[in-house]
Amino acid sequence: MRIIVAKPAGVQCPSLETLETCFNSNPDGAGLMWADGDQVRIIKGFMEFDEFASTLKALGDVTNTGLVMHFRITTHGGTRPECCHPFPLTDDDAALRALDICAPLGVAHNGIITGMDTDAKTSDTMAYIRDVLTPLQRMAGDLLASDDAMGVVESTVGSKLAFLEPDGAITTVGDFIEDNGVFYSNASFKPAPRVWRPTTPQSAASAWRAFDEWDDEPTDGDMFDLIARLPYASCASCDLAEECALDCPYCSSESEAEYNSIVDYWDDDENEVMAC
Structure with a gap:
């Protein structure tokens, strides 16, 4: 389990209290990506919430910025900074593991993708991006604009994704919860009663x-x-x-x-x- 927090441009960022709840519910590493108009900047591998919060604060006012955050619970690939989300859309393993990188398109995932070629350093999401999404992007030319390609994504991923483009546009796959204009891939952003x-x-x-x-x-x-x-x-x-x-x-x-x-x-x- 993990959670994606997708904040469109023009929407206020969730409070640090809410984001800390996300981290505490999904404590195996965090990352974020934001749109700068030319590319998507990805920074990840925060294994403590204070590190994540400091980086987010350093961005200043992100109200007018498309921003996607991710908080992880380990399934495949081990609990390591390199396996944190988000990821660039690429088939380059080194780029997928990079902790600070720019890309034309970024993606975060919530769920478990079965049948992927995982190992001790490669999560199911990394393998899916490398072996499915990137070839689809090459074939379609523009993955997000192709109904056929996105149909394949929806039928194969079986869970939830959030894509971020350089202009701040966010595309989600799967059911998200909207709260004050922010989209959450599950309800673990709220303190959960027993x-x-x-x-x-x-x-x-x-x-x-x-x-x-x-x-x-x-x-x-x-x-x-x-x-x-x-x-x-x-x-x-x-x-x-x-x-x-x-x-x-x-x-x-x-x-x-x-x-x-x-x-x-x-x-x-x-x-x-x-x-x-």
């Missing part, structure tokens, strides 16, 4: 047995297996299921309700918000 989700002892026990069977640090496959055992149909498409699965049967994020139209009601006996 919401009890009703379950049965048998289904909860099944999920916890999966957890107890792990001898070492859980792999992606272990996490997907645990999510599959959870008794809530909504978890299968929840952006944050991988993170809150271990809190079963608590929901760690509001996004589960927002994305899956779960009905909340007040339970007088428990004095808690329930989800059904």
Whole structure:
């Protein structure tokens, strides 16, 4: 899981408090890109929020600047500055790993892309940009202007993207949440309450047995297996299921309700918000 924060030109930047919430919910590195009129400038690899905040402050007033920020949780490629987003659209591995670079087009991703050629230093997003997006750009001439090319992107990525162009234009793929003119790829920009989700002892026990069977640090496959055992149909498409699965049967994020139209009601006996 991770979050994209896409701020169009003419919209006020989210507060540092909101951005710190994003970082705390997605603490494995951050980056940002902004449009300068000629190119997209990308700076990434902030492993502490203070480093990120200092760089953002140094940009001054960015109200009239197209700006995309990204906060990461590691899936593939390891927790390293080079795997932070955003990325230039290129098939050059060195450029994809660069911590400070300019490009004609930048991109950030939220989700997991399966079937990519990843390794210890290459994330699924890096591989997708290198092996899918860049060839599409070469074939289409202008990726974002080609309905056919963007149709391929939507059908293959299965998650969310934000592209930034030098003139500040932002193109998103997937469902984003708009808040005060800023677009967020999930709800982890908000402090999330702990919401009890009703379950049965048998289904909860099944999920916890999966957890107890792990001898070492859980792999992606272990996490997907645990999510599959959870008794809530909504978890299968929840952006944050991988993170809150271990809190079963608590929901760690509001996004589960927002994305899956779960009905909340007040339970007088428990004095808690329930989800059904």
